[in-house]
Amino acid sequence: MNCEWVRRGDTFFVVQIDVEDDDIYGINPLQLDVEPSITAHLQDGEILRAGLGPSRKQWDKLRVLDELDEGHTRPSGSLFYVPIEQVIVENREALRTDFQRLLEKNIVVRTSTEAGKKITNLPKTDCLSPDAAVDWCLENAEGLRSRHPNEQLAFIAHRYIASRSSAWVRADPDTPIVEVHGIWGLPDGIQFCPFDIWEIHIPTEEITEYTNYKSNVLLLQPNGTWRYQRVRNEVARFQSIGKSDVLDLAKRSHAIASRMKQACHIMWFVGCLDEEGISSNIPWYWTKAHSTENLDRGNYQMTIVKNSSDLSYLGEMKGRYQRLAIVLKPDSVDLLRNNDFLEAVARSVKPLDVPVILEGSTLAHAFYQLTKHGCTVIADAEKDHSRARRQMNFGKLVRDGIPEKIARQQEQHSVATVPRGARLGYLIGKFIEEVLEAREADKPDLRAELADIFEVLRAVSAVSGEAIEDVIAEADRKRAKVGGFDEGKVLITTSLPTAQSSAHPKASRVITGAQIERVGPAAYRVPFSYLGFAEIGQAKVLKFEGVDHDIQITLQRDCVELTMVRHPVQLRLQV
Template sequence: MQIDSISVDQIGQKAFGLSCIPGEWIPSFCVISHSAAIKISGNPEILQFLKQLNWFKNLQPTDHVMIRSSAINETIGERGQLISEQTTVSELQKTLKKCLSETKANGSTIHWILQPKIIQLSMGHLSNERRISKHKRDWLLEFEMIREASKIRNPVPICIRQWREGEFKTPEPLECASSIAIDSILRNPAQWATERMFRIHYEWVWDGKFAWIVQADFCTKVTGIAPNSFLPKSIIKNDSIGLKHFRLINESDFKHYRKLENSKLYSELGYSQPIFYVLDDSKIIGDLLSGKANSSVLSEIETLLKQQALVIRTDVIKTEGVLRHMLPRSDGLGTLDAVIKWFSNELPEKLKLVEYWSDNLIFICHHYIPSLASAWSWAEPKKRVVRIEALWGIPEGMYWYSHDAYEVDTTDIDLSKAALSSSKFRHFERLRFKEWYVAPNSSGIWSHQRTSEPYDWNSTIKDKSWLSEMAITTRRIAEQLGYAVNVMWFLGVHKDASHHNILPWFHHKSEFDTSSLRVAPRFKDPNSKSIEILKLSDWETLQQSSWQEQRTIKRISVSPREPNLIRNDLFVEQLAEFAKQQGAVVELMGGVLSHVFYMLQKKGCIVEIVDPFGTSDESLVFKKLVRDKVPDSIEQKGELVTHIKVGGDQLVKALKAKLLEESIEVMDAQSTSDTLEELADVLEVIHAISKHLNISMKSIEENRKQKRSKRGGFDEGIVLVKTTAPASLSSGLHIDTQAESLFPDGVIVESGATSLEQDIKLHQDDPETQGIKQRLLEIEFPTAPDGQIKRITEFKIMANLEKGAVEIPFKGEWIISRKKAELKVRLLITPTPIQIKLPFE
């Protein structure tokens, strides 16, 4: 089949993706079509045709191959949801039959990729998807944990710039003899895609000699909706004169109804509030709940709807026993029919979850406030830094979705002084990919909307004066109330709805525990099960699953795609209880100021936040030499810096310590780009030492050349294992030459054939000082251990008791680890059980 004639329908998405990239980068493979797979499952003789393939014909029956699904509709969004199976050549028909059976219910046409099994010494992803980077030229390389004990490697950014890379040359195999060079060799697939303006998610494996692309998912542009498209061109002004049943609020209402208390405070702070209407006639409320409202009430509702959609909030006259956060509120209701249905259908169902509400309800109504975005801000009394989390669309308290995070340093803990110097405030931001937000759909229901470009990466708050205003107002509220607060805001308010660009709307006491904040790990445990909840049906399926299956779930990621999950307090409470029972972690894309984070944390659930910008203000003590411009750079980011200057012998000593630190970082470098950075640091320190000791770089280079001429370089990878001095009396004596050797004498071991274990020596002694016996335990280990070292020492201590001396055995476990240039040595001593001697006659 010619490449030009291949289509997705013929071979499936996965195989089509591999067919579109240079063949030098992909393992050999063939595609078994959906119809052929069915025939093979019933007639194994058809497999004989595979022997026509060069890569297949030499395989033995016990050799391993991979069968991978390639459905025609298996897009990047469904990646990993179908089947990949490892099998042997002899078991190929049986495994293929099993794959067909397990995917029968899928209902899709699934073709099958067959390829040889590749040794996976390392594997991961390389992507420039829109969610990863704003620009197609910026990539992220990630490494997967192949097994639980494998060493975690940090992601590596790969930035493709044509002026630096030059034009892409003819594709060549991705030859790579070292895992450290994986990022360097994978620049080639990244550059190839960048030059063609593709967004691709590659999956790769490394077998010790070559890197292979095993999957290439091409990303298509996703259509979204611009947040400003939900703003009306204008809003009709309506004074609502003559309303009888929906009365305007009065001073007494501010005291009685908690949901109006906030509005009162904002008015005092200078924010003009929208018009609120109160419905507190119990008979009319009863009629609305039963769907029997009279014409006068319906007429008033129609009058209110002429201006803008209505939002109706529930409050209670008597608060005792009522969980106020469970009280319902409507979405934006734009028609009379929508208001009637909310009162008579939706509200009674939601009230079933609320106790003590009967004959106790009132309703506070206001017009929907069109705005571009929303935010939560957080401040503590006498604290100068304010946190702000913002997202497009409606200020929905639950906000589950990714957001932008900002921090504003108001520069002074004295609020009055800070308020006078807003021009000096420091602003910091973390912009994220914001794929989803909440806004009204065509029916007025608040539902998830996909963000269009460029808003998905644009800053939600571009005007720094808004940030400063939010920060100082939030601090004022916290100071006035005397406790930490979360404040909800409308941002970019429609000019006809308010003369304020930003408007505080709601606040509550903040009780989240900052000390227990956890960051969601980038690398998940390969032995634990993770699930994602997008729809209510996902949650129901999980609840209905068996107890044994639920026990395996250790991580739950929630990103609602349905209105009935977006603001569902009952779901959050059930989720928290489930996670607690199973010991599972709930992973949130949203922020620490969200109501859902507060609810989950309050219930005792383990919650982890993806990318929790600005959640730590702890002091870091370094006491080490840094580059000359580092203190200024840190101060520009808002941190306070304490530093001193040293000279003479003290400086030389500090430079030598710095050289050791930077050399260890070269040892720890896990990619070529990291190695390049660390080698540059080493060279900079060498330059500094030579300068302060008056040693020219020219003389260092001459000395290097002399040593190379006399002793050689390090080009051939020769490892000196040991030396043995000949002794005159050694003939005839048996010497165990392998006892402490890694290699047989005289053998040259090729790179990759084995690893050099580090030489760890244990020693113990019984010194005596002034008649007191002591026990000395000693361990010798390399200056820069590679990974964690564990060794066991067994020893005995003599104890003098009334009936005589007793030897008590102990076991000591040495645990040595290193973090950059800092060594940590831990000795755990445990008494060993002994058999008591009983005086039997």
């Protein structure tokens, strides 16, 4: 059960309760088998030709892969082409043999123009058998030749690219931040379904994640069709792409955008397998980056539009609701890439000034088409934050070269300079910070942390007007006189002797830690040595008599946090 609460003063209101069943029929995308569909070696057939070499510059749908070519031997999809003038009845058997031998099953066929030319709504298929692929090609070739007699066209065929997940990535050579939108299953699902978001700062490889609840995924069915399938609730909030793959997509996308010298959106298949079971990520398509501004969501009366017939009711509903919005949830897979459907949506909502609420990615085709047609699109699943790394506040002393290092990593930062007269206070704080880091360090890092402590001592000496060599000499003199700290002696108490007592020390005892000591109803004593034993991030509660609050003291890596915590009380629940 998921509950939403609103608090007013000491009262909590339940505003929504969602009961979740066990979803025994839902799927776990993490347990789905991914069929090998990637090969590194292509060969020509009798009719079908491997989409390599000059053909990648000749045909538009092959040129995309040529533009995404990363210049080394990474695996890619197995694409073949055949000009439509060669698709004739006399070549039926040879074509069937090529489909069977080269692609075997789950064959996808698309129609391509020559590179640089555009013709919309050219025919394409879902997944076909070799026989069905031959029949489709012969049927459509004749129609294409008659409708476009002066155009050079070809069929591009490939085996369905099976992958664990899919992604759209936004990369810009002028910014170090890359944005990844990911979902399980087919990439078309990200057009209208909730998805996960990651932001990656390329120089530091720092990843900020925004995991979403993903209720449905689009998957290939045994009969070659695509269908939405529900995800089990227990895994619907799991990340659809692992961090190592997210980083791989980000770095490679940024390199592609830098090579193209423009911001772009790149579609990826994630977690594809080759014949040996080796996993890889395949870039498949790219477009120039479009604006992805997220508009005000406000409070709207929402109605779901599943198909074109639902659009006929909008005029009537607009008369009843001043703030009406539609939520696009196509009930047919055929509508996912149907530009005619999106144009019909635009024609219906624009005159009524009705915004479109889109659960899918702002990087995908549907968002671009709707905004191109002038629709107001509200990205419901989009995160509410600026496209910049989350600001982190420090306010601590750093080594002199750190700001320059941050600048080289293309991070925004602000720096202040402490006057010499105030520097000692910051150095004392820095000393405590570095000593704590040495305490937490593993053996391989300990020497470097001890060097940081020594560097702080060197700076304290300089600020105080003392040469570090003189300080070391004085330390040696005092060590010879009264010893060092090698034996771990802790002075517990001192007092003047009386006539009945001896001036000799009491028997020594062993202590293993320092504690906060209560010295009054409203007072505690926190020795400096407590900081040496307190665990980072673990709160110690200090209680006070006669008040309904406690104080929590928590040692962090660069500060001590004090938090006032109210005693728990029974709240009234209004239904």
